[in-house]
Amino acid sequence: MGKVDGGELLARTLERAGVTEVFGLQGGHLDAFLMACDGHGIRLTDTRHEAAAGHAADGYARITGNIGVAVMTAGSGFANGYPAIVNAHLDAVPTLFLVGAAPLREEETYPLQGGLDQIAMATPCTKWAYRITHTERIPEFIELAIRKATTGKPGPVLIEIPIDILFGNVDETEVRDAKNFYIDSAPAPSPDAVAKVAALCEQAERPVIMVGAGATFSKCENELIAFAELTDIPVLRNNKAFGLMPPDHRLNGGSFQALAAASMLGLGAPDLVLMMGARFGLFTGGRSEIMVPNDATIIQVNVEASDIGRIRNVTLPIIADVRETLIAMTATLKDKALPDWSDWAQGIGDMKGAMGMLYADAPAELASAIHPYHAVQAIADACPDNTIYIGDGGESSLWIQHTARVNIPGGLLTHGYLGCLGTGPGFAMGCKRAFPENPVVLVTGDGSAGFHIQEFETMVRHGMPIITVILNNQAWGMSWHGQKALFGENRTVMTKLEDSNYEQVCTAFGGEGERANTVAELKDAMARALSAGVPTCINVAIDPDVVEPSMAIMVNNADNDTRGDTGGTDKEETAIPYYENLKE
Numbered sequence: 364m365g366k367v368d369g370g371e372l373l374a375r376t377l378e379r380a381g382v383t384e385v386f387g388l389q390g391g392h393l394d395a396f397l398m399a400c401d402g403h404g405i406r407l408t409d410t411r412h413e414a415a416a417g418h419a420a421d422g423y424a425r426i427t428g429n430i431g432v433a434v435m436t437a438g439s440g441f442a443n444g445y446p447a448i449v450n451a452h453l454d455a456v457p458t459l460f461l462v463g464a465a466p467l468r469e470e471e472t473y474p475l476q477g478g479l480d481q482i483a484m485a486t487p488c489t490k491w492a493y494r495i496t497h498t499e500r501i502p503e504f505i506e507l508a509i510r511k512a513t514t515g516k517p518g519p520v521l522i523e524i525p526i527d528i529l530f531g532n533v534d535e536t537e538v539r540d541a542k543n544f545y546i547d548s549a550p551a552p553s554p555d556a557v558a559k560v561a562a563l564c565e566q567a568e569r570p571v572i573m574v575g576a577g578a579t580f581s582k583c584e585n586e587l588i589a590f591a592e593l594t595d596i597p598v599l600r601n602n603k604a605f606g607l608m609p610p611d612h613r614l615n616g617g618s619f620q621a622l623a624a625a626s627m628l629g630l631g632a633p634d635l636v637l638m639m640g641a642r643f644g645l646f647t648g649g650r651s652e653i654m655v656p657n658d659a660t661i662i663q664v665n666v667e668a669s670d671i672g673r674i675r676n677v678t679l680p681i682i683a684d685v686r687e688t689l690i691a692m693t694a695t696l697k698d699k700a701l702p703d704w705s706d707w708a709q710g711i712g713d714m715k716g717a718m719g720m721l722y723a724d725a726p727a728e729l730a731s732a733i734h735p736y737h738a739v740q741a742i743a744d745a746c747p748d749n750t751i752y753i754g755d756g757g758e759s760s761l762w763i764q765h766t767a768r769v770n771i772p773g774g775l776l777t778h779g780y781l782g783c784l785g786t787g788p789g790f791a792m793g794c795k796r797a798f799p800e801n802p803v804v805l806v807t808g809d810g811s812a813g814f815h816i817q818e819f820e821t822m823v824r825h826g827m828p829i830i831t832v833i834l835n836n837q838a839w840g841m842s843w844h845g846q847k848a849l850f851g852e853n854r855t856v857m858t859k860l861e862d863s864n865y866e867q868v869c870t871a872f873g874g875e876g877e878r879a880n881t882v883a884e885l886k887d888a889m890a891r892a893l894s895a896g897v898p899t900c901i902n903v904a905i906d907p908d909v910v911e912p913s914m915a916i917m918v919n920n921a922d923n924d925t926r927g928d929t930g931g932t933d934k935e936e937t938a939i940p941y942y943e944n945l946k947e
Contacts, residue, residue, distance in 0.1 A: 369498040369529040370395025372538060373461070376502040378403035380509050380544040382432055384796045386410060386419040386789075390436020392463025392476070392526045397434075408796060408825055410789070411817040413440050417447020417460065418789025419796070424456050424517075425603070426751065426773050426794045428580050430509055431456070437463040437526075438476030445484070446783055448519055452488040454603070454779035455576060457517035459508055460485075466527035467496060481523050490518040498531040499538045506541030514548045516667035517580060549581065549684035550666065556681045557691045560637075561699055563660055563679065567635035569707050570596045573619060573647075574685070576603035577640020577665055579773045583686035587639075588612070590689045593697060595704045596637070597711035601646045602754075602764060605775035610768045613712050618764065619647055620913065621714035622654040630710045632656045638663040640685040643675045645780060649943060650674055664688045718765040721912070727882045732904040735759075735834060735911070739766045741882050742806060742832055745889035749801045751794045753777065755787025756808025757841025758911040759834045763806040771801070785814025788831075792818070795827045802830065802893060809835040809860055816868050822898035823873040830892045831869070831900045836907035837862050844910045845940045862904075869900035876900040 373396045377385070386408045389397065400407055410416040417433045424431030431451075435444040441462050451458045462485075465477030485492035491511045495504050501524065508520040564570060572591060578600075584607045591598050591608070597616040598608050608615040626632045632652075636659050641647070648654040655661070655675070662679040663671045671680040681688060718736065727737040735758070743766040746752075752767045754760030754777035769775045776790045791805045812833045822829050843858035866876025874897050879885040885903055892899035937945040 365535055366532040367535050367538065368395055368532045369501050369524065370397070370399045372498065372501040373505065373524070373529070374399035374403040374405060376505045376541050377405060377432065379541060380430070380505070382430065384408065384423060385432045385434060386416040386423070386793065387434035388413050388416055388436065388440060390440050390463055392437045392465075392529070393434050393461075395530045396461070406796075408792065408821070410792070410821045412815055413444035414447050414785070415789040415792070415815045415818050415821070417444040417458075418450065418786045419793035420458050420460075421447060421451045421454075421456050421786075422753075422776055422790030422793030423797050424451075424458050424793075425579075425776055425790070426771070427797045428582060428773075429457070430512055431458045431793065432461065433458065434461045435463070436476065437465055437481075438479065440476075441481050441484075446781075447789070448485060448521065449488045450779065450781045450783045450786060451519040452490075453781045455516055455518050457512040457580075458519040459505075459512055460489075460519060460521040462521060462523045463529070464494070464523050464525040467525045468527060482521075485521040488519070489521045492521040492523070494523040494525070495528055496525075498528050499533040501528075502541040503539055506544050509544045510546060514546055516577075516665075516670070549687050550682065551687040552664070552681045552683040552691050554691075556679065556683075557688075557695045559679050560662055560681075560692055561695050563635060563662060564594065564696065564701060565699065567660070567702065567704075569631050569633050570594075570635035570637065570704060571616070571622065571633040571711065572596050572598045572637045572639060573600070573641050574598060574604045574607055574639045575601045575641025578607060578685045579604050579640070581640060581684050581686040582772070583607070583689055584772050586686050586689040586693065590693045590696075593693055594701055595708050597708045599711070601641055602775065602777050603773065603779070604641070605764075605767070605769040606772045609770060614708055615715065616711040617715040619654055621711060621717070623648070624714050624717055625711060626653075631707075633659055635660045636662065638665075638677075639688070640665060642670045643673055718912075729906040729909075731880055732836075732906040733880070733882055733885065735762050735836075735905045735909050736765065737882055738834060738885060738903055738905050739763045739806065741885045742804065742889060743767050745886060745893065746802060746804060747893075751775075751798060751801050751803045753787050753790045753794065753803065753805040754807075755790075755805060756784060756811035756834070757839070758844070758914065759806055759808035759811070759840070761911045761913050762834065771798075784811040787811060788815045788818035788822075788829075791829045791831075792822065792825075792827060795829055803827075805829060805831045807831065807833055808840060809833050809837065809863070809865065810839040812865055816865065819869045819874055819898055819900065820872040827898065828896050829898050830889070831898070832889075833865050833900065833902050834905045835862065835865070835902055836905050838907055840907070841911075841914065843907075844914055848914070849938050849940060864902065866900040866902040869898060872898075874898035874900065876902065879903045
C-alpha cells in the first residue's frame with residue numbers, strides 16, 4: 364500500500380466530500396495540502412488577506428447551500444481570518460476553516476507563528492473546533508467536521524492541523540477512509556403540529572409568512588411558492604432569503620420592514636405569523652412591536668430549538684426543516700376552506716413599491732452628486748435577471764436591497780448580525796466561483812471599500828469579472844448620519860473621508876475603472892462593465908446628505924430634540940444608536 368502524507372489525505376478526503384473550491388492564502392504550514400489539491404480536482408483561489416478568503420468561503424456556502432472551505436496558515440493567518448469565522452458563526456453558515464499550526468513537538472518553545480491556543484480562541488465562535496494530533500486520523504476528523512457544520516443548524520467548524528501532522532507520513536493501512544460526510548437530517552413536523560397550524564390559519568385575519576436563512580438553506584423555493592399560492596398568504600423575507608419568491612410575484616411582500624410600513628399606513632398589523640427559518644432579533648425590530656405585535660399568534664419553524672421563542676413568546680414551536688414543514692402544511696390545508704386574505708395580501712404586496720413612490724419626485728441628481736436611491740435604481744435597471752448582488756457598507760448595503768431584482772435563492776448577500784464591513788469582495792469572489800456565468804455586482808460604500816481594496820488584484824489574477832460599484836459620499840455614512848441625529852449637525856467625529864480615486868486602484872491592478880457623477884454616466888458605465896470581461900470598479904458620487912430611511916429605526920428614531928444627556932430637552936430616555944434606548 365505504501366506511505367501517504369497528511370496533505371494527500373486531506374485533499375483526498377475533501378474530494379470525496381464533493382469539495383471543488385478552496386479559498387485561502389499560502390503559508391508554509393499548508394504546503395503539503397496545497398500541493399496535493401491539483402491531483403484531486405480542487406481549485407485553489409488565493410486571496411491577498413485571510414479574512415477575504417474566509418468571507419469567500421462563507422459567500423460560496425451562502426449562495427450554494429454547500430460547505431465552504433477556507434485555509435489559513437498558523438498564528439497571524441488565523442488571527443487575520445478570525446472575523447470571517449465569527450461572521451459565519453453569527454449567521455449560521457456551513458463553513459470549514461482549516462488552520463495550520465506550529466509542530467506539536469515544539470510546544471512551549473516560542474516557535475514561529477505559535478504560542479497561542481487557536482482552538483481555545485475558535486471554540487466560542489464555531490460549532491466545533493479541534494486539533495488533529497495523528498496524521499492517519501485526518502480523514503475521520505474532516506468527515507466529522509463537515510457533518511457537524513452541515514447537520515441541524517449549520518455553522519462554521521475549525522480544524523487545526525499542526526505542520527508535523529500535515530507533513531507526516533503514515534502507512535496507508537493505518538488510515539480509515541471517510542464516507543459519511545452528509546446525513547439526511549431534515550426533520551419533518553409531527554402530524555399534530557401540522558393540524559394545529561391548520562387550525563390557527565383558519566382563525567387568522569391577517570397572516571404573513573416570514574422567511575430567513577433556514578428557508579434558503581432548506582432549498583424550499585418551490586414549496587414556498589406552492590404553499591403561498593394555495594393559501595394566499597403574503598411572504599416577507601430578511602436579507603438572507605432574497606430570491607425565494609420571484610420579485611414580481613403578487614405574494615412577494617418584500618422585506619420584513621413592510622410590516623412596519625403596513626401598520627403606519629393603516630393596513631394593519633399581522634395577527635398570525637409563520638416564522639419559517641428566521642430568528643427574532645435585530646432584523647425583526649428587536650423587542651419592539653414595530654414589525655410583529657406582541658399579541659400576534661406566532662408559529663415558529665426552526666431546526667434549532669434554542670432559536671425558537673427567543674425574545675418573543677411563541678404560540679406553536681415546531682422543530683423541523685422548513686421545506687418538510689411546507690410540504691406537510693400544503694398537504695393538510697389543500698382541502699380546507701380558508702378565509703379570503705386577498706385584500707390583505709395585495710396590500711402587503713403593494714408595500715414593495717413604497718421606496719419608489721417615496722423618491723419618485725426626488726431629483727435624481729443633487730449638486731454634483733447622484734441621489735443614492737436613483738443610483739441603486741440605475742444599477743439594478745442595468746443588470747440582467749440572473750445577477751447576483753452583494754451589499755457591503757452601512758447605508759450602501761441597505762440602499763441596494765430596495766432596488767435589486769433577485770431571482771436566485773440567496774442571491775443578495777449582505778451584512779448579518781456581526782455587521783462586519785469589508786465582507787463584500789470575499790462574498791463576491793465566493794459567488795463568482797459558484798456561478799461563473801452569472802454577473803456578480805458588489806455595491807459598497809467608500810468606507811467599506813477600503814477594508815479589502817487589494818482584492819481587485821485577486822479578481823484580476825483569477826479572471827473573475829466582478830463589478831464593484833462604490834457609492835462615494837466621502838463619509839462613514841451610517842455613523843455620520845447617526846451622530847448628526849443624536850448629537851446635532853455640528854457634532855460629528857471620525858466619520859469623514861477624502862474623495863479618493865478608488866477606481867484607479869482597480870485599474871492599477873489590471874482591471875478597469877471609471878467615475879460616474881450623473882445617472883446617465885452610471886448607466887453607461889454599468890453597460891460597459893457588464894461586457895468588459897475583467898474586474899471593473901465604478902466610483903459613483905452620491906449625495907452625502909440623503910439618509911437611508913432605515914436609519915431612523917437604527918438610531919431609535921432619535922432626533923435633535925431627544926438626545927437625553929447630550930443636550931436635548933427630553934430627559935426620559937437616552938438614545939443609544941443601534942440598540943434599545945436607556946430609560947431614565
